[in-house]
Amino acid sequence: MMNDESKLSSHSLLVIRNSTLEMSLLDTKFGQGGIIITGVDEVINWARLSSLWPMGFGIACCAIEMMSTYTSGYDLDRFGIFPRPSPRQSDVMIVAGTVTFKMADRIKRLYEQMAEPRYVVSMGSCSNCGGPYWQHGYHVVKGVDRIIPVDVYVPGCPPRPETLIGGFLKLQEKIRKESLVEPKAIEKLMQKKTEV
Numbered sequence: 001m002m003n004d005e006s007k008l009s010s011h012s013l014l015v016i017r018n019s020t021l022e023m024s025l026l027d028t029k030f031g032q033g034g035i036i037i038t039g040v041d042e043v044i045n046w047a048r049l050s051s052l053w054p055m056g057f058g059i060a061c062c063a064i065e066m067m068s069t070y071t072s073g074y075d076l077d078r079f080g081i082f083p084r085p086s087p088r089q090s091d092v093m094i095v096a097g098t099v100t101f102k103m104a105d106r107i108k109r110l111y112e113q114m115a116e117p118r119y120v121v122s123m124g125s126c127s128n129c130g131g132p133y134w135q136h137g138y139h140v141v142k143g144v145d146r147i148i149p150v151d152v153y154v155p156g157c158p159p160r161p162e163t164l165i166g167g168f169l170k171l172q173e174k175i176r177k178e179s180l181v182e183p184k185a186i187e188k189l190m191q192k193k194t195e196v
């Protein structure tokens with residue numbers, strides 16, 4: 001694999017494996033051309049994790065911290081994270097706040113309007129498990145994962161912007177390991193291996 005100082009002359013061949021795509025590209029000086037060989041999964045995952053577009057949507061006090069995270073002080077843009085005004089343009093839903101039964105239907109509908117692949121970040125104790133309303137909040141859903149699947153849970157009441165950024169880094173790790181290969185294909189392959 002390339003080191004930091006490596007330079008590629010024109011028409012060189014670069015073979016990239018094991019999720020080092022972005023670092024290798026950033027650290028490498030290319031000539032006038034070249035070929036890159038890597039896995040489809042790695043390229044697609046890299047593109048997806050480098051352009052996460054959360055829906056601009058918040059339901060309670062945690063949303064204030066979420067909005068601070070979008071400001072210049074925390075600079076989420078450097079991760080390729082930009083809020084979008086429509087669920088149809090978004091691939092991440094940050095559930096920032098208390099999920100009441102009244103809002104639950106709306107949250108589910110917005111989630112279903114998002115394009116695949118879509119991800120959910122549950123931000124704060126309320127969204128994770130009901131938070132301060134856990135015991136006596138008859139009007140609160142005790143965890144948004146009861147209505148939609150959650151990929152990353154961000155703890156806190158409210159979580160600080162740094163914690164939300166940590167949640168995004170976790171989500172990026174998760175996306176990096178995704179595969180387009182159907183699980184069935186892997187099962188078949190494993191069966192063949194055990195037969196041999």
Ligand code: SF4
Binds near residue numbers: 123124156
């Ligand atoms: S977790 Fe705390 S800060 Fe966040 S919505 Fe609930 S009560 Fe508000």
